[in-house]
């Protein structure tokens with residue numbers, strides 16, 4: 001059976017494939033950010049972002065990658081020596097805890113085994129024993145393990161205390177429900193290269209009133225990410241620094257597109273891709289790694305002794321498809337497929353075909369025709 005590798009496919013958990021209209025918008029001639037044309041786009045985008053975050057609060061656009069947004073959430077609410085509880089279940093949890101340590105906080109860690117979801121009662125116990133905790137932070141989806149955490153339940157526990165709950169939703173916002181106000185999340189960050197379906201380069205952040213009370217008299221020095229300055233600029237119809245015109249114009253399109261589909265529609269589309277991938281895992285003879293798998297990204301466990309890094313490289317070079325491997329303790333042991341962005345059914349199908357062929361090159365003996373038929377059958381049955 002011959003495998004069609006003509007189209008290059010990007011099924012990483014970010015950056016993601018772009019909508020054709022986004023590609024067109026990105027190639028438009030540049031305009032200045034101090035023009036009536038851009039002012040009007042910025043105004044619309046700042047308002048439409050509230051729909052994405054499901055909040056009445058202001059949402060801010062920062063010209064930074066997601067990690068900059070994580071830093072912005074932290075630095076605006078963190079006081080020197082503040083007691084912080086970091087829920088760590090993978091690479092990105094580790095990074096955020098490290099940031100809090102660098103800003104001088106007293107960081108306590110709940111180390112969740114990789115691939116498992118955080119235990120709400122562990123958070124509750126810590127907060128009971130440490131009523132002076134000022135910040136609790138967690139990923140909504142820990143991308144390195146493709147695992148989701150019970151954010152609604154943790155938020156309920158944190159809401160009863162003086163602490164604010166900061167959530168890294170970089171691989172979650174736009175891919176699964178995270179209504180900020182209803183769930184009482186105090187700080188939420190998203191990244192443009194994930195379910196927002198844009199290139200890397202913007203982070204989006206928002207704060208609850210409980211967080212704003214901390215922000216106002218927080219003595220921690222900050223400049224680029226001082227959200228009070230961003231707020232003042234937004235109130236004047238501007239961003240604090242030069243606006244990322246190209247990405248904000250494209251964001252305007254994406255937000256309108258999401259509005260027309262509805263958030264629920266977007267979640268369902270992404271979830272269907274996750275369900276497809278999980279179904280294909282058993283066709284390929286692979287296991288889903290996570291005990292609480294995310295809809296935005298799936299990690300597939302490779303057989304013991306298998307070199308996942310080599311497989312990933314082979315898929316890239318010989319089959320023109322980009323998926324991600326594992327990091328740190330999962331290096332070489334898993335491959336991760338993203339479900340966000342502009343992905344057609346044909347893209348899903350071809351990814352499965354190429355993955356099956358790639359696995360066979362490494363000693364699997366999959367019947368490629370059977371894999372292909374199963375994939376088409378699933379896609380037809382789950383339209």
Ligand SMILES: Cc1ncc(COP(=O)(O)O)c(C=O)c1O
Pocket residue numbers: 013014065066067068092139141142143144168169170171191200
């Ligand atoms: C959950 C999570 N947090 C943070 C980041 C870091 O984002 P960036 O690479 O845009 O700085 C990522 C990136 O993949 C992520 O998935």
